[in-house]
Amino acid sequence: MKTAKLMLLALVAITLAMPGCARHYGMGSGYREAALERGVAEMNELLDRTVKDPERAKQAQAIFQDIVAEVTRSRKQTREYHQRLFVLNANYEATPEQFTGIVDEMNNARMASASKVLGLRFMMKRTLTAQEWKELMDAMAQARSRYAPKAEGM
Numbered sequence: 001m002k003t004a005k006l007m008l009l010a011l012v013a014i015t016l017a018m019p020g021c022a023r024h025y026g027m028g029s030g031y032r033e034a035a036l037e038r039g040v041a042e043m044n045e046l047l048d049r050t051v052k053d054p055e056r057a058k059q060a061q062a063i064f065q066d067i068v069a070e071v072t073r074s075r076k077q078t079r080e081y082h083q084r085l086f087v088l089n090a091n092y093e094a095t096p097e098q099f100t101g102i103v104d105e106m107n108n109a110r111m112a113s114a115s116k117v118l119g120l121r122f123m124m125k126r127t128l129t130a131q132e133w134k135e136l137m138d139a140m141a142q143a144r145s146r147y148a149p150k151a152e153g154m
Contacts, residue, residue: 036068036072040065040068042143043064043140044061044064046136046139046140046143047060047061047064047136049139050128050135050136050139051132051136052132056127059127060124060127060128063120063123063124063127066120067117067120067121067124070113070116070117071113071117073113074110074113077113078106078109078110081102081105081106081109084102085099085102088102
């Protein structure tokens, strides 16, 4: 549970900007790019609103841009791993070890990316005051709730 909370900021780009991610990789990339741009703009606005010192706000925005860049790079890399798996799957002679090798590489790359994003999250936390952090987390939760599916019967 604590890990999930720590990754909250790192995953804001996906949470806010990628509501249609369930599509196949080749479909809707224009939509995803536009959604990402809206999510980044919204996060920058939240940072401007919650971080009182303009210089620290710029630093926080730069860190957020690094997070977005890492998430984008990681998603591209994951698509490449999946493409390798699709090609291997078409090969009747493919062995379990070949699949396992690709999956291991993909998992190691994801872990490295998650560690980098987590480091950036702590860098962001050090940039903000405790009050700014709380206000930002509250604003992010409110923004996420606009994108979350509505629960039935409530």
